[in-house]
Amino acid sequence: xxxxxxxxxxxxxxxxLTVELDAVGQRFAQAxxxxxxxxxxxxxxxDAARRGEALTxxxxxxxxELRSASVTALVDRLEKVGHVRRSRDAEDRRRVVLEMSDSxxxxxxxxxxxxxxxxxxxxxxxxxxxxxxxxxFLVEMTDVIVEHARATEPPEA
Amino acid sequence: xxxxxxxxxxxxxxxxLTVELDAVGQRFAQAxxxxxxxxxxxxxxxDAARRGEALTxxxxxxxxELRSASVTALVDRLEKVGHVRRSRDAEDRRRVVLEMSDSxxxxxxxxxxxxxxxxxxxxxxxxxxxxxxxxxFLVEMTDVIVEHARATEPPEA
DNA sequence: TCGTAATCTCTCGACGATCGAGATTATCGA
DNA sequence: TCGATAATCTCGATCGTCGAGAGATTACGA
Numbered sequence: 001x002x003x004x005x006x007x008x009x010x011x012x013x014x015x016x017l018t019v020e021l022d023a024v025g026q027r028f029a030q031a032x033x034x035x036x037x038x039x040x041x042x043x044x045x046x047d048a049a050r051r052g053e054a055l056t057x058x059x060x061x062x063x064x065e066l067r068s069a070s071v072t073a074l075v076d077r078l079e080k081v082g083h084v085r086r087s088r089d090a091e092d093r094r095r096v097v098l099e100m101s102d103s104x105x106x107x108x109x110x111x112x113x114x115x116x117x118x119x120x121x122x123x124x125x126x127x128x129x130x131x132x133x134x135x136x137f138l139v140e141m142t143d144v145i146v147e148h149a150r151a152t153e154p155p156e157a
Numbered sequence: 158x159x160x161x162x163x164x165x166x167x168x169x170x171x172x173x174l175t176v177e178l179d180a181v182g183q184r185f186a187q188a189x190x191x192x193x194x195x196x197x198x199x200x201x202x203x204d205a206a207r208r209g210e211a212l213t214x215x216x217x218x219x220x221x222e223l224r225s226a227s228v229t230a231l232v233d234r235l236e237k238v239g240h241v242r243r244s245r246d247a248e249d250r251r252r253v254v255l256e257m258s259d260s261x262x263x264x265x266x267x268x269x270x271x272x273x274x275x276x277x278x279x280x281x282x283x284x285x286x287x288x289x290x291x292x293x294f295l296v297e298m299t300d301v302i303v304e305h306a307r308a309t310e311p312p313e314a
Numbered sequence: 315t316c317g318t319a320a321t322c323t324c325t326c327g328a329c330g331a332t333c334g335a336g337a338t339t340a341t342c343g344a
Numbered sequence: 345t346c347g348a349t350a351a352t353c354t355c356g357a358t359c360g361t362c363g364a365g366a367g368a369t370t371a372c373g374a
Contacts, residue, residue, distance in 0.1 A: 006288060007277040013295040014276070018175040020302045027309045035331075058351060070332050072353055077331095094340045094351040115305045119171070120164040122301050130290045131163060137283065137291045138170040144279050145177045148272045152184045192360075215322060227361050229324055234360095251322040251369045321370070329362080337354070344346090 014141065028111045033081070040064045041074055042083060045100050046108055056089065057096045171298065185268045190238070197221045198231055199240060202257050203265055213246065214253045 029039045044063040048055040055063070061071040075098065078084040083104035089095035100108075123131060186196045201220040205212040212220070218228040232255065235241040240261035246252035257265075280288065 003285070004277065006285075006292075007280040008273065010280060010288065010292060010295065011273050011276045013292065013299065014174070015178070017171070017295055017299045017302065018178045020299055020306060021172065021175045022179070023306045024302060024309075027306055031309065037331075056351080057353095066331095067333055068352060069334075069354080073331070092341070092351085096352065111309065115302065116165065116168050118301045118305055119168045119298060120161065122297050123164040123167060125297070126290075126294065128160070128163075130294075131167065133283075133287045133290050134294045135163075135167060135170065137287075138167065138174055140279050140282070141276060142170065142174045142177055144275045145174065145181060145272065148275060149177060149180045149184055152181075152188060152268065194360075213322085214324095223360095224362055225323060226325080226363075230360070249322085249370070253323065316374085317372100318374105319370100319372085321368100323366105323368085325366075326364090327362105329360105331358105331360085333356105333358080335355090338352080339350100340352100341350075342348085344348105 024112075024115060028108075031111075032107065034077075037064060037066070037074060038078060038083075041078065042100065042104060042108060043112075045084065045098055046105070049100065049105075054097045054099065057098065060098060181269075181272060185265075188268075189264065191234075194221060194223070194231060195235060195240075198235065199257065199261060199265060200269075202241065202255055203262070206257065206262075211254045211256065214255065217255060 025036070025039050025043075029035060034042075041060060041064050044060060045055050048059070048063075057071050057075060058068070060066075060075070061068060064071075064074075066074060075084060075086060075096075079086055082101055085099045085101060086096050087099065089097050126134070182193070182196050182200075186192060191199075198217055198221050201217055202212050205216070205220075214228050214232060215225070217223075217232070218225060221228075221231075223231060232241060232243060232253075236243055239258055242256045242258060243253050244256065246254050283291070
């Protein structure tokens with residue numbers, strides 16, 4: 001068997017990384033006068049845009065786990081400071097599609113894009129084989145975590 | 158140069174891992190009728206206990222980044238459901254030291270300890286050399302993240 | 315020793331984020 | 345056209361957080 005202490009320490013390193021990564025989002029929120037949920041929402045909208053999709057209010061609510069009443073308030077906040085724009089979906093006029101403003105997109109790209117740049121730059125110091133090991137590790141650990149979350153999930157209706 | 162797309166994907170995997178790990182804490186919170194901050198606080202108290210320290214109200218406030226008024230409310234909540242106990246520090250009677258109840262300790266150990274067990278078990282599938290690579294990766298990426306957070310930190314008074 | 319400043323926690327009132335219930339508007343199938 | 349369904353919004357209530365300040369204890373210089 002391997003060194004159990006070493007493996008446990010790796011688990012702690014994983015947790016520490018998540019804490020610090022959370023802090024990055026927190027900084028962005030503070031710097032722009034937003035709260036945690038607002039940032040999550042902007043990230044969700046950016047991710048959707050990256051996939052070529054336009055997020056609706058309902059989809060955003062699912063992404064950030066908020067009820068419709070809270071989504072309305074959330075989008076109100078983001079719209080008020082000019083980070084998103086509301087517009088009715090032409091095909092289904094019940095839906096409200098959300099689009100990020102260029103300024104918000106730029107701010108997000110600068111903050112998180114900068115981090116992504118630094119991270120990938122730091123990965124220059126690894127061989128392709130090493131990165132493959134890391135990838136396998138991240139995927140497997142994520143799977144374990146997801147499985148754990150599912151196992152403790154409240155029973156569906 | 159390595160494959161830039163691959164490295165960027167690794168960065169996304171890191172973020173996904175943090176999201177899922179966050180969800181684990183969220184599940185624990187829901188299952189025990191707590192909110193995010195309460196869980197963070199319990200984790201902080203457990204970590205301190207693991208280091209052999211007894212957390213005071215003030216220290217807890219620093220750990221979870223809350224003002225004293227909020228810490229009072231936080232500890233009130235945790236004490237009401239029997240997760241922590243308040244007691245005056247014998248050496249400095251201004252201070253309030255916090256101790257986790259055995260039941261809360263057990264609940265936390267079952268939830269998070271179970272995850273830690275699953276994670277370390279999944280690490281059995283790696284050679285010591287591979288784990289060393291992973292460790293270096295996690296440490297270096299965390300350093301980059303911390304540095305990024307510091308760089309965007311609001312200027313100190 | 316005394317008095318003042320510093321430290322730690324708590325109380326109070328206010329604000330903001332979230333939610334549940336229900337209203338409103340739009341779409342779809344019969 | 346009409347009823348059922350869907351997407352979003354409005355309203356009132358609840359809860360977590362904060363700022364300001366009070367109360368209690370300790371540290372320290374005169």
